[in-house]
Amino acid sequence: MTTARRLAGPGVAIVALAVAFALLDASRQAFWQGLVINLAIFVILTVSLNLSSGFTGVFSLGHIGFMAIGAYAAAILTLPFREKALYLRDLPGWLAGVHLDQRAGPIPVGFLAATLIAATLAAAIAWLVGRVLMRLSGHFVALATLGFLVIVRVFLFNADSLTRGSRTFSNVTPYTNLWWVGVWALVVVYVAWRLKRSPYGRDMFAQRDDRLAAQAIGIRVLDPRLLAFVIGAFFAGVAGALYGHFITSFSPTVFYFDLTFRVITMLVIGGMGSVSGSVIGAALIITLSELLRRIEDATLLYGLSAIVLAGIFILIITFRRDGLFGQREVPIDRLFDPALWSRVRLPWGRRRRRAAASAGEPLPPGSGPDG
Amino acid sequence: MTQYVLQQIVNALSAGSLYALMAVGLAMVFGILRLINFAHGDLMMIAAYVAVFTLGAGLPLAAAIVVIVVGTVVVGLLMERIAYRPLRGAPDVALLLTSFAVGQILQNGVLLITRLAGLPVQIAFPSPELLSGVVTVGAFTVPKVNIVSFVAGVVLLGLLSFFVTRTTLGLSMRASAEDLVAARLMGINVNRVVAAAFAIGSALAAVAGLLFAIQAGQINPYIGLTPVLKAFVAAVIGGFGSIAGAVLGGYVLGLLEVLPTALPGIGDILPPGSVPPEVRLALQQWLPSSLASWRDAFVFIVLIVMLLVRPYGILGKPEREETL
């Protein structure tokens, strides 16, 4: 199986997406761009939460805490020198001089660096927190991670010099655009996908179904639950950085229960353990929220969207707890199935076939009518 | 100095009573159903809103209290019937998440209604005459509501204790909390027991809500969130699922909470000569002037430590594995 064939499926998909994004970008329809960016960020959040909690069954309610860390850290790093002097006057010395707003041509590498640093910070904290908390299970770990969410919030409120406390952190440069979110979303989906099919992934799912049995079978050097938790937190940090540079102003209240519950709803609708489910779940909820918001604006019934979403959540959890897909994936992965593409005759294969035919050699696999 | 310490103790006891009242409701429901009802705090919030409307409408205090309690109990029973009963036997996390959803519905429902009524998000709370103002004993002033909170807590918890130990329904509830399957085999109607737990919990939350609103002076649809988190911590500290544990945890938490506010003043409190001057100086320098804002984080660190070290709390016993 040639590499070309294996990459054909994903390649086509990515090219198609890229074309779609380019068209959207060029269209200058700010509303639709904003919607897609929002969607992509929530896809990252949902898939990373799935990774962190859905795969292993270890429910983390602190996910948005890592998002907050990512948002604040990245924003502090990229804030240009002048803004820092104006709005973050009390920054510790070593931070005050840092402003990752450099560009390499059209690409803001400073932003990329800031995102990576912020996400790594989130992951590092996740590692520390996870080492302590991963031994808990069930509602105990859910509550302990909830405690983490609250602690992060209190920290953000109190560390005035870093975060402006309860005041809005604003004037963040709007770096986030379709390309950044698109690439990151693809990355997180890919990572989650591969992880799910790897031995680690199998371990994670095994942990979820029967922890005792999984422990009896074998110990891996890196605890799968911790690994999932840390990777999930990393991408939550990425989502936070992207989000922060999208809405350009935020405060600690943004990263609390409402947002947590929204992402959980997306996760549950899609199915805990299904990567494609998370993508679809996020899309559904974002679309629905947008619709409901229109209705709210029209009827002045503010609060309606939250009630409807909560109602949907209860219905799903009562009647279809596995969500739309459970642990299965949408069979788009058939698109990526190399065997499917082996039937396609690539143009440069013709010369090889002719040469093989004239030399009387057996045809290379995949180039004949029988595949 | 004595005044300062006494002040803190009163604060601790008053807050402790409120936490205990809330935590007991959580513990009763958790004990029987293994459900952590995060919407419990929103019951408190609803009580506060009902209070605003009844007291604002001029109802005498006694009548208002009846309306408040009954109203809250009705909401609590509806909550159980509609959202939780269909999920009997579901995994713990599903129940927990559902309680989040219920909370969202209640919070936004109240938001919606107040909006439609033309009211702002944050409303001032009309404290009844009887419960506002201070009491002065010598050089020592205490807000009346704090004393009432403490007394109300003790009285109600005493009544609850009597109910739980001396009545058949109370006995059924204790049995259900210990072993639901065996309780069913006794012919106990689990639905009735669960409804009773919700009703009692809601009534206690209603009282706590009223007192809390008086203390806070203002209410909004989100005031239930932090108290329920803290009530939850209290229940865990004391021993989740045990009523006695919830009460103990409530008061322990009340005490723990005043520590961050009290500690910074310790340097001043300690009588001269009791500690070497270097230590006193160190204490004054190292403890930030106001740990108060870190109080909530402190509470949750305690929670996490408890969950790691002794998840079944001070009074609890390790949980048995349920096989059916």
Next chain:
Amino acid sequence: MDDEGAPPARREQPMLELHDVKVRYGNIRSLDGVSITVDQGELVALIGANGAGKTTTLRTISGLLRPWSGSITFEGTEIDRAPTDRIVALGISHCPEGRRIFGGLTVRENLVLGAVASPEHGSFRDDLELVVRLFPVLGERLGQAGGTLSGGEQQMLAIGRALMSRPRLLLLDEPSLGLAPLMVARIFETIAELKRQGRTILLVEQNVHHALDVADRAYVLETGHVALEGPAEELRQDPHVEQSYLGA
């Protein structure tokens, strides 16, 4: 009393009848078509290996589990879809596997709970006396917490508790589990006494010797269905039963 021309007397209906009951635990068929009857005054034993479905059968009768198909009739009433509290009210008392007494409650409170479903209010004192007469040691420990009792005493409490509701049918699940041989003998003496008193009992037991000693009839369950049935003496002499169950 037979009159001339009157229809011949019908055989009495069994008190309890399970007909082709199937129960599923997820994807596992725990009971795969079990049919059992218990007549009034009988002591019927269910024996078989671990996992054969004995406890599942009792749980299905008392309503903790719902059958996938099949029917369960008790004194003419269909109970396969009924909730547990209704089944208990009809007169079935299930003394569960592992005793499951309320350790945090006193002996007296445990017995009070047993009487909660009693058809007659005000009979508590009499019922309590009955149980204490049967198990004198319980009478001595009325104020003690259930968790402080020994294994044998807990078993007595569990049985006593089940008797407090004046059951018409008593389901006993593995009463000998985890008890020393002396205590096991005492428990079975009590079971025999209960039978002499005319009670109807369905007994699930690992200890096949004792079970077949005290029972009138027995069913042997294997992987969810009835493999053998018949009077106790016959089964005791059956070669298959001897080999598989009476060996050790």
